[in-house]
Amino acid sequence: MSRFDLRDISQRLTASRDTEAVVSEFLGYLQSVRPDWRAALAFYEVSRDALVNVYYRNGERLVRQDATVPVDRLPARLVRKFFHPSAFSNAEERRSLLSSFFHGSPSYEPDPSEAPSLQALTPRAGWQSCVCLPLTDQDDLIGMLVLVSDKRGAFPRKTVDGLIPLKSIAALALAQHLYRAARREGASGSESTPTVAADFQDKIRRLNAETAELTEENRDKDRQLQALSQEIELLDKKSDRYKQELAQVKHQLYALEEQSSAATEHLHEAFAQIAQARDRVTELQRTVSFLKEVFEMLSEEHEGSDFSRTLVAWFCEHFQVDRCSLMLLDDSREALRISAHRGIDPSIASSVKVRVGQGIAGWVAHHRKPLFVRVKNEHSEVRHTNQDTYNSDSFISVPLIHNNRLGGVLNLSNKRSGEPFDELDLDRALLAGAVLALTLGGREMVRAATRG
Numbered sequence: 001m002s003r004f005d006l007r008d009i010s011q012r013l014t015a016s017r018d019t020e021a022v023v024s025e026f027l028g029y030l031q032s033v034r035p036d037w038r039a040a041l042a043f044y045e046v047s048r049d050a051l052v053n054v055y056y057r058n059g060e061r062l063v064r065q066d067a068t069v070p071v072d073r074l075p076a077r078l079v080r081k082f083f084h085p086s087a088f089s090n091a092e093e094r095r096s097l098l099s100s101f102f103h104g105s106p107s108y109e110p111d112p113s114e115a116p117s118l119q120a121l122t123p124r125a126g127w128q129s130c131v132c133l134p135l136t137d138q139d140d141l142i143g144m145l146v147l148v149s150d151k152r153g154a155f156p157r158k159t160v161d162g163l164i165p166l167k168s169i170a171a172l173a174l175a176q177h178l179y180r181a182a183r184r185e186g187a188s189g190s191e192s193t194p195t196v197a198a199d200f201q202d203k204i205r206r207l208n209a210e211t212a213e214l215t216e217e218n219r220d221k222d223r224q225l226q227a228l229s230q231e232i233e234l235l236d237k238k239s240d241r242y243k244q245e246l247a248q249v250k251h252q253l254y255a256l257e258e259q260s261s262a263a264t265e266h267l268h269e270a271f272a273q274i275a276q277a278r279d280r281v282t283e284l285q286r287t288v289s290f291l292k293e294v295f296e297m298l299s300e301e302h303e304g305s306d307f308s309r310t311l312v313a314w315f316c317e318h319f320q321v322d323r324c325s326l327m328l329l330d331d332s333r334e335a336l337r338i339s340a341h342r343g344i345d346p347s348i349a350s351s352v353k354v355r356v357g358q359g360i361a362g363w364v365a366h367h368r369k370p371l372f373v374r375v376k377n378e379h380s381e382v383r384h385t386n387q388d389t390y391n392s393d394s395f396i397s398v399p400l401i402h403n404n405r406l407g408g409v410l411n412l413s414n415k416r417s418g419e420p421f422d423e424l425d426l427d428r429a430l431l432a433g434a435v436l437a438l439t440l441g442g443r444e445m446v447r448a449a450t451r452g
Contacts, residue, residue, distance in 0.1 A: 004033065004166050006272045010265055013173035022177055023055045024062040026170045031057060036149045040123040041135070042069065043143040049083075051144060056123035067120050075114040082108065082134045082144065107160045108132040121146050129154035133163060135171040142171055142178075156419070165272050172264065217256060225249050293318065308340035311436065316342050319425065320416045327354070327361050328408035328440075336361050336409060343414065360397055361409045368406060370398040370430060374420045394420035398433040402441030410436065 009029050016022040023041055030039045042051040049072075054065040071083045109131050110118060118132075119125065127148035135142045145167060147155065228246055232239070308326050316324045323343030327336040336354045338344070357366040364371050374394050395413035399406060410433050415421065 004162055006165055006169065007269065009166060010169050010268060013170060014261065014265065016173065016177070019174060019177040019181065020055070020062060020064070022170065022173045024057065026173075027055065027057045027062070028060075030147065034149075034154075036151050036154060038123040038127075038148050040121060040146045041143055042067075042121050042146070044083075044141045051121065054121055065120075069120050073117065075110055075117050078108050078110065078114075078132060082132075082141065106133070106164060107155075109155065118146065122148050124148050124150075126150075128152045131155040131160060133160075133167050135167055135174065137171050137175040142174055145170075153418070165268065165275065169268055172268075221249060221253050221256065225253075312340040312342050315410070315412065315432065319412055319428070321412050322414040322416055323412075325349070325411045326408060327411065329356075329365075329406065336365060339408070360395075361411060364397045364399050364409050365406060368399045368401060370396065370426065370433075372396050372421065372426045374422075396421050396426055396429045398429050400433055400437035400440060402437040405441070407437055407440050 009026070012025045012029065013022050016025055027039045027041060031037050038056070040054055040056040042054045044050075045052050048068070049070065051069045051071070051074075052067065054067050054069075056063055056065075071079055074083075109129075115122075115125075115127070115130075118130070121144070122130065123146070128151055129149040131147050133145045133147075135145055149155070225246070228249065232246070312324050312326050316322070321343075325341040325344060326339045328339045329335070330337050330353075334356055336356065338349045338352050341349045354362045356362050360371060373396075394415070395411065397409055397411045400408045400410060410429070412421070412425075412429060
């Protein structure tokens with residue numbers, strides 16, 4: 001789900017009076033969402049094959065740099081990705097086909113070594129994270145958005161995916177303003193050097209011509225206007241009645257243009273809602289597949305002594321964590337001991353004993369509630385003990401309960417990606433814990449029946 005308010009930014013850009021107002025609103029919105037971000041936008045001029053007119057915000061003021069950065073001076077991989085797919089780079093800069101496959105997203109994250117090539121396009125030097133995104137309308141490139149941050153890993157994949165519909169709205173608003181500016185220049189007889197607006201005049205006409213139901217209505221009105229103009233020329237151009245009819249037709253055409261803008265906004269909103277629904281369905285399918293894999297793994301035959309270690313190893317691989325432990329109640333049912341683990345020193349694991357109610361695992365066992373911590377300062381009422389086996393800022397701990405009887409605690413920490421756990425991880429951990437508790441409880445019942 002996108003963290004950006006698409007309706008808000010669409011209204012801001014629609015209300016902007018000209019191209020620079022659109023750029024100012026767009027860059028200001030990005031920096032207000034994340035204070036550590038700094039954004040710049042450079043327009044692409046086809047005739048010179050260069051990025052020109054670099055804009056960035058200095059406080060509340062929009063700053064324009066009349067820079068010209070030829071495309072062939074940019075990093076070779078960026079040129080191939082956004083400008084010229086057939087361009088080649090030096091042999092030492094080439095990457096494998098597999099690497100290109102995994103970096104095929106509609107964005108480009110430059111290496112730190114490429115910072116000098118992008119210096120004229122970045123709003124701040126000495127950045128730790130950077131991402132470049134093209135602003136396109138249909139098949140034409142309008143410009144390039146460059147975002148930098150002083151924080152490492154500031155642009156993960158989910159964040160970049162959320163920027164795509166946002167930049168699409170900005171690209172459409174820029175294209176419309178550029179086209180309108182070109183029409184005004186043509187009406188005043190200006191014969192100045194072609195600008196970016198002229199480059200996109202034909203493209204915007206095609207966009208208006210393809211607007212769903214309004215296309216046929218616009219054509220009908222054009223034919224009526226032409227017929228009316230011919231009648232006025234033949235009869236009497238100064239007739240008040242014909243002037244009123246002409247004004248009425250113009251008013252109707254203006255109303256149709258307003259309807260076209262509203263329809264475009266509704267289409268973008270629908271696109272955002274469809275993307276959100278598709279993300280939810282995808283996550284649900286992944287969860288169902290995960291649960292299916294859990295049942296398939298538990299249905300296989302396992303040695304009794306290796307069963308717990310097999311479960312822990314399986315959880316580590318499927319949750320992509322470096323540390324996992326399965327703690328079970330001892331015979332006194334007053335303390336937890338580690339039955340199986342991964343990522344813990346064996347000499348420490350064998351001596352760990354956590355009383356119910358103490359530490360992380362003890363709190364989960366006592367309250368029979370899962371504990372989900374994204375960052376270190378959450379759940380300050382739960383304190384670590386010297387026997388706790390957690391050493392990461394984010395972790396998940398779930399109780400194992402079968403027939404209202406506590407069997408133990410499952411602990412997950414240290415994601416390999418370095419990112420904190422999310423709600424999807426918690427849901428899967430709860431499902432896996434419930435199935436695991438059911439399996440352990442069933443084994444306990446079999447052992448009790450055998451002893452009897």
